Amino acid sequence: MKTLILATLLRALTPLFISFALYMFFRGHDKPGGGFIAGLIASIPFMLHAMVFGYERTRQVFRVKPTILAALGLLMALLSGFFAVLKGEPYLTSAWVTQELPLVGKIGTPIFFDFGVLLVVFGVVLQITFLLTEE
Template sequence: MNSIILRTGTVFILPLLLLVSVVILLRGHNEPGGGFVGGLTAATAMLLHMLAFGPKEARKLLPIGPEAMIGVGLLLALFSGIPAMFAGLPAFKALWTDFEPVQGVKFSTPLIFDVGVYLTVAGVVILIIFSIAEYRGHRAIDAQHASDARAREEAS
């Protein structure tokens, strides 16, 4: 899509959307919101950027690939269950501290879990969007299969 209005608008809306997604993530534990919705919102921001500037530019915007995002997100979610085990409690017992990184949000293992969910959901949706946008079509994939088969035949 080549529209100057969309491009200019995206430049302003993208940071706003990402900020909103973080707000949704942080208010999640006690109020409507949370990692899942926040992740979806963040992915929407990426979708908007991709529509305006194309998938190549959108990929440049991401510090890590969507696959790694899923991995890191799951790692955080899994990690949130570990501290309880060191305290001799069952895995995934929620532990809370009084430290508030943001006003009204206590640092805790559920917060780590939610951040993990946020990254995972955002990563999955972005990966789906990229896969659709970068799809080369049936013919290209069939050609790839054929050349793979030829290479195998020649080698054997």
């Protein structure tokens, strides 16, 4: 289903989708948003790429296996809770850095959990997309 219009739009919109996903990710650990919605938004350009250019070309562009990303994300989300255990607190208790970062805000263990969720969602959506588009 390759058309010039869709291919051109995809090239133009991919950086916007990725930028918006990053915005939602960094905004979400403190406000609505976060890893889940960021993972969905980040996967949209790759889903469109698979629809426009086909499975084989998309696999050439995206060389990492989506299941590996999902597994790494799950591991990261699980490990983010152990910072609290090391301090003698219950698993998944948040720990925060006292200094705020410009444009990001407070940094703490929830950002690692959210990034793990982002990788899981991104990997699962891509795997489903690849399974549906492969011939």
